[in-house]
Amino acid sequence: MIELLQGLLLLAGSLFMFVAALGVVRLPDLLTRMHASTKGASLGVMLLMAGVALHFLEEVVFARTIAITFFVLMTAPVAAHAIGRAGYFVGIELWKGTLKDELRPNYNPLSHRLHSGLKKTPRGADETAHHEDKGDREES
Structure with missing residues (x-):
């Protein structure tokens, strides 16, 4: 039963990472690409780390997966914000379908x-x- 759950977690994490990668390639501008990469990749990393923790079932591995997940969840949004702000300040063009520019x-x-x-x-x-x-x- 644990093998099935870890397989599902690893598969779901890989799927979210794949969708995030597709978003980076296919979406029209920097801001939407960053949204796809941070949201999808963060959830993908969380699911992959949960699958890894279930696979090894050791306290050291569990602690490391928690640390990795915490690190990704703390740094990905901050990095995306900094990159988005820098991109906006240097004058990247927004997608033509953008409805509102609050900045x-x-x-x-x-x-x-x-x-x-x-x-x-x-x-x-x-x-x-x-x-x-x-x-x-x-x-x-």
Whole structure:
């Protein structure tokens, strides 16, 4: 019975990894490709590691599979976010079917900064609302 379960886990993990690879090859732009690679590959790694842990049934292997799964789940979304943000900042073109670009009104392409929570001062300059802290005030 354990062989059947481990076989199913390994097969399902391989299938998710294959679908993630297909997504990277077939999807139209960077952001959708990253979505496919992080979601599919993360689930695929979790299933593969569960199958490996069932195959060996040792505490050391189980601890390592948990560590590998935890590492992938912590690093894949952060890496995808960093790559997506860098790609957006260098000007990658979004897919023509993209319906909404929520960063465009908040992104300054000259300074490569995102502006959020901004309010306009009477002179028309941007001033962030979070600079009200005591540590950010300058002594005169």
